[in-house]
Amino acid sequence: MLDLTPVLVNWRFLTRALGTTLLLSLLAMLVGLVVGTLVGILRTYGPRGLDRVLALYVDTFRAVPLLVILVWTFFAFPLVIGYALDPLQAGVVGLGLHSGAYIAEVIRGGLTSVRRGQMRAALALGMTRGQAILTIILPQAAIRMLPPLGSQLVLVIKDSALAAVIAVPELMRQSQIVAGQTFRPFEIYTTAMIVYFLVLYPIARGIDRIYQRLAPLGAS
Amino acid sequence: MTYDWSVVWENRGLLLEGAWTTIVLTVLTMAVAVVGGLVLAFLRMSPFRVVRAGATAFVEFFRATPLILQIYWVFYILPATFDIQFSAFTTGLVGLSLNVSAFNSETFRAGITSIRRGQWHAALALGMTRAQVMRQVILPQAVWRVLPALASTWVSLFKDTSLVSTIAVADLAYNALQVRARTYRILEVLTAMAVLYWLMGYPQAKLVDWIHRRFEVVE
Numbered sequence: 414m415l416d417l418t419p420v421l422v423n424w425r426f427l428t429r430a431l432g433t434t435l436l437l438s439l440l441a442m443l444v445g446l447v448v449g450t451l452v453g454i455l456r457t458y459g460p461r462g463l464d465r466v467l468a469l470y471v472d473t474f475r476a477v478p479l480l481v482i483l484v485w486t487f488f489a490f491p492l493v494i495g496y497a498l499d500p501l502q503a504g505v506v507g508l509g510l511h512s513g514a515y516i517a518e519v520i521r522g523g524l525t526s527v528r529r530g531q532m533r534a535a536l537a538l539g540m541t542r543g544q545a546i547l548t549i550i551l552p553q554a555a556i557r558m559l560p561p562l563g564s565q566l567v568l569v570i571k572d573s574a575l576a577a578v579i580a581v582p583e584l585m586r587q588s589q590i591v592a593g594q595t596f597r598p599f600e601i602y603t604t605a606m607i608v609y610f611l612v613l614y615p616i617a618r619g620i621d622r623i624y625q626r627l628a629p630l631g632a633s
Numbered sequence: 634m635t636y637d638w639s640v641v642w643e644n645r646g647l648l649l650e651g652a653w654t655t656i657v658l659t660v661l662t663m664a665v666a667v668v669g670g671l672v673l674a675f676l677r678m679s680p681f682r683v684v685r686a687g688a689t690a691f692v693e694f695f696r697a698t699p700l701i702l703q704i705y706w707v708f709y710i711l712p713a714t715f716d717i718q719f720s721a722f723t724t725g726l727v728g729l730s731l732n733v734s735a736f737n738s739e740t741f742r743a744g745i746t747s748i749r750r751g752q753w754h755a756a757l758a759l760g761m762t763r764a765q766v767m768r769q770v771i772l773p774q775a776v777w778r779v780l781p782a783l784a785s786t787w788v789s790l791f792k793d794t795s796l797v798s799t800i801a802v803a804d805l806a807y808n809a810l811q812v813r814a815r816t817y818r819i820l821e822v823l824t825a826m827a828v829l830y831w832l833m834g835y836p837q838a839k840l841v842d843w844i845h846r847r848f849e850v851v852e
Contacts, residue, residue, distance in 0.1 A: 472838050475788070476837070477827055478792035478794075478795035478830055480795045481826055482827075485824070485827050488813075489819055489823040492820045493820065572699070574700075585699065598705075598709045603706070606703075614697045
């Protein structure tokens with residue numbers, strides 16, 4: 414029989430866990446945006462040699478499972494640097510670098526989608542390359558990048574559940590704990606599933622909505 | 634600290650066995666999920682509203698929840714529903730297949746609806762039945778259009794199979810974590826695991842890029 418008491422009794426614990434899920438996702442997204450934007454811009458406009466190196470970073474993080482990245486960051490990386498990371502730090506670093514690789518591709522795709530003539534025109538007007546990128550190319554590209562970046566946010570929140578394997582006290586992990594204590598895995602995991610859905614579905618739909626509004630602005 | 638890489642070589646059998654399980658699981662899941670995705674895509678185009686709504690709900694639900702949770706969920710719901718204990722491998726296969734089917738159905742739907750409506754009209758005007766139009770006109774064109782998206786899903790799936798290690802399927806991740814627990818050579822074993830995944834995943838990622846360049850539709 415379905416028995417929701419364990420969920421009700423532990424609602425505070427699980428709500429805090431949801432907070433950790435959102436915190437982890439936001440921090441990881443932030444790291445991803447900073448790393449991704451830098452890598453994306455450097456790969457598009459930087460020297461060729463640097464592009465090769467950064468391509469290796471991007472393709473490596475596209476090729477290795479996030480679970481492996483998280484486990485490696487939490488257990489092996491501290492042995493290299495001689496400094497222990499707590500689970501949340503490791504989660505933010507692993508998840509952030511992972512999404513950074515994907516965001517870099519989004520940024521690069523957006524930048525290269527702006528026609529080359531615009532760069533030439535800006536340079537001909539006497540702008541520096543930096544000015545042209547910042548004031549001409551990026552604003553146009555940004556609008557086109559918004560939808561895929563929104564999808565990235567959804568992905569990061571979904572992927573944050575994987576941080577459970579390195580014991581970040583987020584929703585998945587805390588659900589495992591409650592499920593283990595109450596012997597009610599079915600009710601607990603179903604509840605967690607619904608909570609994730611209620612968080613993720615509106616974001617995904619909202620992004621579609623925004624995209625339909627913004628799509629005409631991105632035309633050039 | 635000193636590193637002892639011999640531990641990786643000594644356990645190569647276990648690691649390679651795990652890698653093989655990872656590959657088998659990827660192939661089987663994709664085989665199931667291509668069929669599942671097609672079925673879902675057709676259900677979503679059904680003339681009956683209830684069928685459409687059901688299929689849509691399924692797809693949206695599996696797309697908007699974490700895969701690891703879905704696998705756990707299947708792990709607990711399968712035995713309760715069917716009253717038999719499934720092997721960890723079967724459970725993992727079911728969980729991954731449900732998830733990838735949902736994603737594939739969106740790919741197929743996009744592929745089918747990307748063929749201009751005029752082709753439907755033309756084929757119907759020529760006296761073909763709806764089924765004939767679908768089989769002979771729409772699908773052959775749609776196949777090439779869905780290939781890039783399907784290839785991307787393939788690489789994601791290959792990586793996502795590592796999640797079944799959490800329900801004790803003996804894939805590469807699981808076996809590597811076992812070796813780590815037994816030998817305490819944490820850095821060596823975890824790095825070997827990452828490198829093995831990289832060796833398999835990197836060429837696939839590159840192949841996907843090529844498929845995207847080769848088959849991307851420019852209209």
